[in-house]
Amino acid sequence: MVYLTRKCEFSASHYYHNPEFTEEENRRVFGKCANLNGHGHNYTLEVTVKGDVDPKTGFVVDLKDLKEILNREVLEALDHRHLNKEVPEFFRQIPTTENLAITIWNRLQSKLKVAKLHRVRVYEMPDLFVDFYGEA
């Protein structure tokens, strides 16, 4: 079993706001992130897949395929977008880094045919990242 990690970047804006909270609760729980005018980040995404090395190709996964899936399923949907307004998963969910990692996992998992998705790591900033392993 070998693990392969592909890294990419995307930039997006968001805000945190739960309509079930009062305005005061939103400000208390989400702080500056509750500003409804939004703000943005340069996100770094690391996708790790695992599998046996194919004896013919020496690959765990064809990187061209992985890149294409990443571009289509994740980057085109998220890069230079407003997460709350343009990404359906966040019409109701708050686009925290936690939910972003889960969303990216869900978008990729069914599309990967050869290797198995092991981990999605999303850096919101160099000093803050979330890992999701598909755990319930």
Place this chain on the structure above:
Amino acid sequence: MKAHLTRRYIFSASHRLHCDELSEEQNREVYGKCNNPHGHGHNYALEVTVSGQVDAMTGMVCDLAELDETVRRGVLERFDHVNLNLCPEFAALVPTTEKLIETVFHILKQNFKAAHLEKVRLEETAMNSFEYCGN
């Protein structure tokens, strides 16, 4: 859904690796440059990983401000810009990064209850890093 959240912090401290139970020569042999009598310092990078269910109302594993505050009070205020050898935690311990990471883990374990403390990772330099999960 269970997610792991990691936050990175920086602090700077000095230390000297020296064990009183070893001879001068043994200390030099074991610790090399780290045994130089006046000590030296590092910029330590600390990564704290916590895990838990993502809260449906907040979308978060835990309140980041609470984690920051616990690390600030428990670790950064205690170890940033100090000589580790003079800290009470290292009165009877050689302040290697192994001992420092165990100490940091136990401080955080005791003081942070909002999510499960999974792992602490400590970079002594860009080339050396240590991980401790509490066992």
